[in-house]
Amino acid sequence: MICSMTGYAVKTRDLERGTLQLELKSVNSRYLDFHFRVAEDLRAMEMPLRELLAKRLNRGKVECRLNFNATAARGEQLQINVDLLDALSALGAQVRSRLPDAAPLSVNEALRWPGMFGEQGVDFAALGPVVLALANEVLDEFTASRGREGAKLAQTIVDRVGAMRRIVSDVAPRIPEAQALFTEKLRQRLLEALGNASDDRILQEVAVFATRIDVAEELSRLTTHLDEVERVLKAGGACGKRLDFLMQELNREANTLASKSAITEVSQAAMELKLLIEQMREQIQNLE
Known part of the structure; x- marks a missing residue:
């Protein structure tokens, strides 16, 4: 099969305590060039993902985005990491005391801060096989589009x-x-x-x-x-x-x-x- 270097695919996987989303898109390049945007809690998955993509792709500038959006388990409410939130607030106040024009963190940015829902007990280390299985599905759709x-x-x-x-x-x-x-x-x-x-x-x-x-x-x-x-x-x-x-x-x-x-x-x-x-x-x- 002859493939274009332009392609796009995205898939999500609903888990007990959140949703995984993996997105691939690529444009032209003389060589195979990867750019990863991976959630901090899943940073350990960057190398396995790189190896998986390198086996299936030959050329192109490929961007890979991997995110985990935490949600409460059934019958459970999300618990914000109050200590982390207080620390962010204190740091923000300290920054604005020196830089008055600095914009404060938005609610969305604060909620997406790594570890903000850490007390919910998500075992990110155990998500490796799930991430790779999702990556294979996305890669199949991605190569098909190319x-x-x-x-x-x-x-x-x-x-x-x-x-x-x-x-x-x-x-x-x-x-x-x-x-x-x-x-x-x-x-x-x-x-x-x-x-x-x-x-x-x-x-x-x-x-x-x-x-x-x-x-x-x-x-x-x-x-x-x-x-x-x-x-x-x-x-x-x-x-x-x-x-x-x-x-x-x-x-x-x-x-x-x-x-x-x-x-x-x-x-x-x-x-x-x-x-x-x-x-x-x-x-x-x-x-x-």
Whole structure:
């Protein structure tokens, strides 16, 4: 499966004393780059989560959020850690005595402070297996979303490859005749300019120029690179870097085609090919 580097998934798990929520989202990156935002009480889960994600993902800037929202067990009321609340209040007053413009803690911030419901007896160390099970579920949904996006991007690239093949197949048969007409015009101009120069000298100059504007090799290499693009897409997997390299090679051939062009047909074809290559490159930047 070809995957995009853009994806999103979130799941929650209701527990006796609260709700776990794990969220994954990712954007493009040259490498695999993790950013974790984990509740302080669950900080020990960062390394296991990192190892789990690294086994399933290859590229992308991935943000992982893990939160635990405490709630009372059935028939029980939540108990605020009064000592901690008093300590926060005293510290806040101390800060504002030095920094009068400092904003006080909001009720929401105070309630989310690590350990504010510590007396409820949540055993965060025992939540490890639950967190990993939830992470696997989220990761399945996350990779599926990246796969759906990747399939759309791959189809877009395939469509552009087909358009490039049509350009090459349309222009290739017309090139020999167009070049022959162009070289004949060149021969006539040389005859007029050189006057009494021998026909052999003129034919030699024309032959050299005809060799310089021959683009058959470039068209052949373009076709070969397009074959490789389709092969890589069919093979699937993490193919973004390989496809990006192939775009460089395709662009090189299109530039050479443009520089050797001596007829309108080749110039137009080269311009259209470069436009399609750039469109493919933009899509490939999103692939894992």
